[in-house]
Amino acid sequence: xxxxxxxxxxxxxxxxxxxxxxxxxxxxxxxxxxxxxxxxxxxxxxxxxxxxxxxxxxxxxxxxxxxxxxxxxxxxxxxxxxxxxxxxxxxxxxxxxxxxxxxxxxxxxxxxxxxxxxxxxxxxxxxxxxxxxxxxxxxxxxxxxxxxxxxxxxxxxxxxxxxxxxxxxxxxxxxxxxxxxxxxxxxxxxxxxxxxxxxxxxxxxxxxxxxxxxxxxxxxxxxxxxxxxxxxxxxxxxxxxxxxxxxxxxxxxxxxxxxxxxxxxxxxxxxxxxxxxxxxxxxxxxxxxxxxxxxxxxxxxxxxxxxxxxxxxxxxxxxxxxxxxxxxxxxxxxx
Numbered sequence: 001x002x003x004x005x006x007x008x009x010x011x012x013x014x015x016x017x018x019x020x021x022x023x024x025x026x027x028x029x030x031x032x033x034x035x036x037x038x039x040x041x042x043x044x045x046x047x048x049x050x051x052x053x054x055x056x057x058x059x060x061x062x063x064x065x066x067x068x069x070x071x072x073x074x075x076x077x078x079x080x081x082x083x084x085x086x087x088x089x090x091x092x093x094x095x096x097x098x099x100x101x102x103x104x105x106x107x108x109x110x111x112x113x114x115x116x117x118x119x120x121x122x123x124x125x126x127x128x129x130x131x132x133x134x135x136x137x138x139x140x141x142x143x144x145x146x147x148x149x150x151x152x153x154x155x156x157x158x159x160x161x162x163x164x165x166x167x168x169x170x171x172x173x174x175x176x177x178x179x180x181x182x183x184x185x186x187x188x189x190x191x192x193x194x195x196x197x198x199x200x201x202x203x204x205x206x207x208x209x210x211x212x213x214x215x216x217x218x219x220x221x222x223x224x225x226x227x228x229x230x231x232x233x234x235x236x237x238x239x240x241x242x243x244x245x246x247x248x249x250x251x252x253x254x255x256x257x258x259x260x261x262x263x264x265x266x267x268x269x270x271x272x273x274x275x276x277x278x279x280x281x282x283x284x285x286x287x288x289x290x291x292x293x294x295x296x297x298x299x300x301x302x303x304x305x306x307x308x309x310x311x312x313x314x315x316x317x318x319x320x321x322x323x324x325x326x327x328x329x330x331x332x333x334x335x
Contacts, residue, residue, distance in 0.1 A: 036050060167212070179214045184332075
C-alpha cells in the first residue's frame with residue numbers, strides 16, 4: 001500500500017496537480033450512476049465515440065455510466081459544468097481538440113475568456129481516439145459548379161469570394177478550425193456558419209442550405225457511402241483506411257503543412273482523489289483497448305488510442321501550443 005500511495009503522489013506531481021493527503025480509497029465506488037458529459041448534441045462524432053466506451057465499461061464492471069449531452073458555446077458549456085462539478089468520480093467529460101486544444105487560444109481573445117482552464121481544472125485520464133475530418137460538399141452545389149477536387153473548390157472560392165457557406169458544429173471545434181486553416185492557407189474567403197452540433201449542420205448541408213463542411217468522419221461516413229454527400233479530401237496528414245482513394249488536402253492542393261485531425265479523450269474534475277482517479281483510469285483504458293470498442297471505432301473511421309494519464313497530459317499541452325499558433329496565424333475569431 002505504501003508503494004501504491006507513493007506512485008499516486010508521483011503521478012500527481014508529474015501532472016502538476018496539488019496532492020491531497022490522507023485520501024481514503026473509495027472502496028464502494030460507484031454506488032450511483034456516473035454522468036458522462038458529452039458537450040455536443042446526440043448523433044455527432046463526439047457522442048458516437050463516447051457511447052461504445054460507456055457500454056463496454058458497463059459490461060466489464062457493472063458500472064452505470066450514463067451519457068448526458070450538454071451542448072453549447074463550442075463545447076464550453078459542458079466542459080465548464082464538469083470543471084465545476086464535485087471531484088467525486090461521478091462526473092466525467094468527453095474532452096476534445098475543441099475544449100482542450102482550440103478553445104483556449106480562440107476564446108481567450110480581447111474581452112473574451114474561457115470560464116475554465118483546460119490544464120488546471122481537469123485530470124487527464126486517457127486519449128480515447130484520433131479521427132480525421134473530411135471535406136464534404138452538398139451534391140447539388142458540387143454538380144452545379146463542377147467541383148470535383150480540392151483545387152476546383154479553391155478556384156471557385158477565389159472567383160466567388162464570400163459566396164461559399166461553410167458549416168461547422170460550433171465555434172472552436174475542429175470542424176470550424178479545419179476550415180479556418182484551409183481558408184488561411186489557400187487565401188480564400190468562405191462564410192462560416194456555426195451550428196450547435198454536427199447533426200444539425202449535416203442536415204442543412206444535405207438539404208442544400210449550406211455548401212461545404214469539414215466534418216468529423218464518423219458523423220459523415222454513412223452519408224458519404226450512401227451518396228448523399230460528396231467527399232473530396234480528408235484533413236489528416238495521411239489517407240485513411242475507410243476511404244483509401246480519397247486524397248488528403250495536403251496532397252490534393254499541394255499544401256504539405258496542412259493537417260487538422262480531431263481527437264477525443266476523457267478527463268475528470270481536478271482534485272479527484274488519487275485512488276479513485278487510478279480506479280477510473282484503469283477501467284476506462286481497459287475499455288478503450290477492448291475488442292468491441294476497437295471494432296466500433298474502426299467502423300466509424302476512428303483510431304483507438306488508450307494512452308497513460310501522463311502521456312495524455314503532455315498531449316493536451318502540445319495541442320494547446322499547436323492550435324495557439326494556428327489561431328494566431330489564421331486570424332480566426334469567434335463568429
